[in-house]
Amino acid sequence: MGAATEASEPVRFKCVALPGVGGAFDVDIAGGRVRSITPSLSGDPVRLLLPAFIDLHLHADRAYAQGPRRARSLEDAVEQVEAVKRAATEEDIFERACKLFRRASAHGTTRLRTHVDIDPVVGWRPLAAVARARRQFEEVLDVSIVAFATAHLDPSSAIGRRTITEAVAGQADMIGTVVPFHEDPTVSLNALLDIATELDVGADLHIDERAGSGYLEELADACLTRKMHGRVTASHCCALATTPPADAARTIDKLAEARMTVIALPALNLHLQDRGSITPRRRGITPVREMLDAGVPVRFGSDNVMDVFYPYGDADPLEAAFLASITAHVDDESALLRGICDGRSRVEEGMEADLVVIEASTWNEAIARRPLPRTVLRRGRRVTVERSGQR
Template sequence: MLIRNAQIRSESAGQLVDIRIDDGRITWIRPAGDAAVAGVDSQAHSGQGGRSSQSGEFGEVVDVAGKFVAPQLVESHIHLDYAFSAGTPRDNESGTLFEAIEIWRERKQLGLGTAEEVRAKAIAAARSAASHGVGFIRTHVDVTDPELVALGVLVDVKKEVADFCQIEIVAFPQNGMYAYPGGDELVERALREGADVVGAIPHLEPTREDGVASLKHAFDLAEKFGARVDVHCDEIDDEQSRFVEVMAAEATKRSMQGLTNVSHAVAMSYYTPGFMARLLPKMQAAQLSFSVCPNENLHLQGRGFSNPVPRGVAPVKQLVDFGLNVAFCQDSISDPWYPMGNGDLVRIIDTGLHVGHMLTPAYVDTCLDFATTNPAQTLGLSDYGIAEGKRANLVVFEAGSEREILQESAPVLLSINDGRTVFERPSMNPVWRL
């Protein structure tokens, strides 16, 4: 495949490039119209989608007519096994995190959600995300179930969607390692049966001591299985919930810098300046990554407060400006925690930059980092990005720049996974008659 006249992020802003793909990899990137491709018809007409295709010595030749080409997006925090479960067995009338957890507990006790239903909905959610350009997903899967039904389903789903999306599974004890009898053993069993990453939820454990113990056990398992750690950490409106400092300490103590991800970190938005001043260097030394879910936590957090109501979203700007790796994530697609969602990460980036007071050029003009290179670092995707030799996992947006993508909520016109076209869609731009 040859992608012609593409706009990519580079030092030569505004200069279009041609991208050649062979055997699923990017073999070269050169200025548009390079002599090496002079034999390709330069008069190809761009259709409604701002792109055209033809055959030639390069196989398929795609002219994207100045559209922005980015790596496939990376979703580093979602729950595919929960997808499209909102309203079963009942709606979350309070909209709170803890009612959602109770609803999920009831759902399991009632035996709702067959394996086939979970499979169909998980695939539908993965396809929805992929339709917005996502090519990599880290999904948390509830393993506080003696039968590990959802885990078995997602292990199979991982194989079923491999042609268009790479999935990584977190063994997530939704009801706690110790709050749920045998939860710690189930996490280990899940790792033996196909999970890739160790999860935990310390703020849900019976006591702080139990929460600390759950984190230590998570790191023990990570060392035992050679896995990364990804924890639902401090997702609570409580300034005293400070498990993130335990995560930083354990990661540093065990030489797991860069292998540890903090999901949500809601309580951090309530921490005092003095505590943050002490915490930030510790998190930086541990090379913690963060998966922040702005849409979901804006919905769940800050309830029960009198005005002014807190936002309850991690202080993203402060983290980024201190050099920490932050990704924006969907979290839920229509489940007891969040009744909306479709996997569109551009929408999530929009919310995250708004709530973080980050609508300035430094962030707007590099906004895709929050759904590409940053979460790719979280997942340890070394063979990722737009560069010669990298896997050809690319998307074409209906926009000419990252700022325009954000401004227009631009859709993905073309998605390519390992050099193969996943999908394409026509332009969404109106054709004016008057």
């Protein structure tokens, strides 16, 4: 077992700070829920109690699998990953996914979403391996799997439709693809949404990751036409940052109308966007503040972890929040928390006790230092992660 929860017993956290309110509090946990929150008489807080993290964009099948050299661009990373994928056995992928899940759990994540490649190059190895790792960690992590149709599997083709359908019938919970990688991106985009509608699953698409790409508005229009409100996620959306302001505003309004979640991925996009022989001029992140102002749900994900695409990272949502604050100038604590807790930003009486305790007295200190270890609760039970998962 890579991680487990201890027996359920009442827990009291004394003299903790809570997000969004001043002062120190004593928080009682029982029966898997927050039973009471009362002002503390024990002095100033030295720990911060937060909702547990929810990381909505990872690649568990690729984590820790690095290429022969650092990727020089997104296109170079895509080219390098082919050899890595071909060489990986199911056991390799399983071990890497378990390592990623241990790290995510140790950082305070209790729910995550991972894209898993499906295509003729890898067959069913990644999906089988990540599904097995999910079962290994089911006590401490809710893992949602996106069947990710790569450049080798066009959703508009007969084999693409059949493979995606089989993936959902097996282990996948959602479906996705990289829209511009296919011969006719518009046709592929619509085909994927048609499959999602037929199978009654959500869709999470990598879209407009390259500057100059422009399919996000098409995606919003297609979702509105199909009445897929709240069922579709758009990840990356970097190109929108270089779109003329009036066009960007129109697209953002459509995203809000479609209730589409946008996942910004500051670490990976800072690393690869505008990468070349000179210092990059672009920040590589979607217009987060404009989206928040328009009511678009914006989340911040970890994306790749120590792999071909990104050689760093540790599946720590606090790092994603820190980078979002720096790159997008999101200074609002509640917006950053909603971004890494899937819409939650408070600890309240009656809520399910998925919580994380940070050894910091304020939110600012928490994202500045990102201290470890952390106390993690899953439905009121303390999570323990085996020593090999700690650093």
